Amino acid sequence: MEAETKERIAIVGSGLIGRCWAMLFARAGYFVSIYDIDSEQVKGALAATLPMLLDMESRDLLGGQKASDIQKQIQGTNQLEEAMQGAIHVQECVPESVDLKKRVFAQLDEHASDTVVLSSSTSCIVPSLFTEGLKHRSQCIVAHPVNPPYYIPLVELVPAAWTNPDVVRRTRALMADIGQAPVTLNKEVNGFILNRLQYALIMEAWRLVEDGVCSPEDVDTAMVEGLAPRYSFMGIFETMHLNADGMKDYCERYGANIKTVCETQSPARDLSGRTLSVVDDAMQRKVPVSGLGDRRKWRDRRLAALAVHKMMMKKEEAKSINP
Ligand code: NAI
Numbered sequence: 001m002e003a004e005t006k007e008r009i010a011i012v013g014s015g016l017i018g019r020c021w022a023m024l025f026a027r028a029g030y031f032v033s034i035y036d037i038d039s040e041q042v043k044g045a046l047a048a049t050l051p052m053l054l055d056m057e058s059r060d061l062l063g064g065q066k067a068s069d070i071q072k073q074i075q076g077t078n079q080l081e082e083a084m085q086g087a088i089h090v091q092e093c094v095p096e097s098v099d100l101k102k103r104v105f106a107q108l109d110e111h112a113s114d115t116v117v118l119s120s121s122t123s124c125i126v127p128s129l130f131t132e133g134l135k136h137r138s139q140c141i142v143a144h145p146v147n148p149p150y151y152i153p154l155v156e157l158v159p160a161a162w163t164n165p166d167v168v169r170r171t172r173a174l175m176a177d178i179g180q181a182p183v184t185l186n187k188e189v190n191g192f193i194l195n196r197l198q199y200a201l202i203m204e205a206w207r208l209v210e211d212g213v214c215s216p217e218d219v220d221t222a223m224v225e226g227l228a229p230r231y232s233f234m235g236i237f238e239t240m241h242l243n244a245d246g247m248k249d250y251c252e253r254y255g256a257n258i259k260t261v262c263e264t265q266s267p268a269r270d271l272s273g274r275t276l277s278v279v280d281d282a283m284q285r286k287v288p289v290s291g292l293g294d295r296r297k298w299r300d301r302r303l304a305a306l307a308v309h310k311m312m313m314k315k316e317e318a319k320s321i322n323p
Contacts, residue, residue: 013093015044035083
């Protein structure tokens with residue numbers, strides 16, 4: 001199966017995340033131009049994408065396409081203007097700094113057509129902080145991926161107050177078209193959705209250890225063997241809905257107790273001091289810092305296997321709806 005060739009996408013910043021975006025857009029048939037301030041980074045990105053695509057091909061995650069064909073859809077350039085020429089969407093992937101994002105978005109603004117979407121990969125900077133004074137500010141949005149995006153498809157879309165709703169709609173459609181799972185925030189909030197949920201869990205895990213309730217290892221076991229299996233294919237609200245006779249029944253039965261427990265979960269703690277030593281010791285026993293590289297490879301293999309499983313699940317569900 002070959003993806004039809006679609007419009008052009010520009011990637012600005014060709015580090016870890018820029019390379020991933022390039023592969024995702026190219027896999028869906030878009031023509032991708034990668035720009036970086038450092039020409040060596042562009043060369044590195046072009047060299048790094050083929051092995052990653054081959055790995056995806058071996059897992060049947062390219063929709064029957066050949067890695068080498070997808071790679072041909074990706075080109076590099078050292079000229080921002082050239083990268084943006086004719087692009088319908090620019091995905092900025094420079095390091096996480098408000099000042100740098102401001103400078104780069106000012107450059108994007110200079111070369112932007114009146115229709116291109118200017119999108120940032122920022123993990124936690126709300127878009128109003130770096131787009132306010134721009135001529136094309138209504139075309140700016142955040143599209144925050146999760147690493148590695150080809151195995152974890154969530155993309156959080158965060159508009160500023162001045163972002164044109166049509167830009168939100170077009171970005172959401174584009175993300176769905178490349179096989180990602182977009183979610184849209186109606187307004188800016190620190191941490192977006194994913195990190196607000198993640199930080200709530202981190203804080204409670206910390207509190208349980210700090211208050212001597214259990215060990216760091218047992219917190220992680222509760223997550224991996226308890227919460228995570230369901231959450232990998234079903235969300236928080238659906239889990240509640242299924243754990244009783246529907247959502248209303250769940251809230252009637254458990255709501256008061258949940259509130260009582262949650263009232264004991266503040267204030268926020270500092271992630272430092274003696275608890276940090278306890279948690280760090282536990283993690284070092286499990287994975288010494290020298291072994292993190294291998295463990296990350298293991299994590300990515302498991303994520304790849306999970307992505308394959310979820311792809312099969314979606315195919316089966318689609319078949320049962322349209323036999
Ligand atoms: P990185 O450090 O791997 O790559 C950044 C690239 O930007 C480098 O190649 C650098 O040469 C280039 N660059 C620096 N200044 C530039 C400029 N003025 N113009 C063009 N290129 C420039 O960074 P990474 O990890 O790819 O992160 C990029 C963005 O993606 C950040 O905002 C980060 O928060 C976000 N992000 C990162 C994730 C991760 O796990 N690494 C996950 C989700 C989002």
